[in-house]
Amino acid sequence: MAGGGSAIRGSRVGAGPMGEAERGDAAPRQRVVYFCAHQHESVITFAVEAQIPESWDCPRCGLPASQDSDNPPPPPKIEPYKTHLAYVKERRSDKEAADILDEAIQTLRDKRKRGEIVF
Missing domain, CATH: 1.20.5 (Single alpha-helices involved in coiled-coils or other helix-helix interfaces)
Incomplete structure (x- = not known):
């Protein structure tokens, strides 16, 4: 096949993202730290204009976490199965x-x- 293939012109195989110059600037962000009862520290990034939630599930153990490192929320009470x-x-x-x-x-x-x- 001469000359006409199905190759996409203008980009090479394996080319990554074009970069911020092509996509535009990233939105301003803020980092918020949450603490769970197991003393895990989770840093979550939010957009500056986003409303920050009071609690967040810990990505490591799944327990609820808050921004208060001295007083993290207690683990939820698990009710046993009832017959x-x-x-x-x-x-x-x-x-x-x-x-x-x-x-x-x-x-x-x-x-x-x-x-x-x-x-």
């Missing part, structure tokens, strides 16, 4: 549970006597 029975026990006392069970057993016995349930 369905645990939730039921929170809502009903043992007496209420016994009453409900007695009522269900009586209903089952009545249905058996009438022949509605055969087992």
Whole structure:
């Protein structure tokens, strides 16, 4: 193939970004330091006009971090997994549970006597 290829004219293979002269100047920035309960120090860069958040998740451990190095936020309290029975026990006392069970057993016995349930 002579002369006409599919090469892109004006740039070479592997050419990187053109540089600030081609892209324009970078926006002014500010660096903000956050501290977590594990004493990790995270430096986050924001645009000068950006609203700075009070807290930030630590990139190293995931705990919440704040700008106060002497008083970082505590780790969140993790609730253990609760079974369905645990939730039921929170809502009903043992007496209420016994009453409900007695009522269900009586209903089952009545249905058996009438022949509605055969087992």
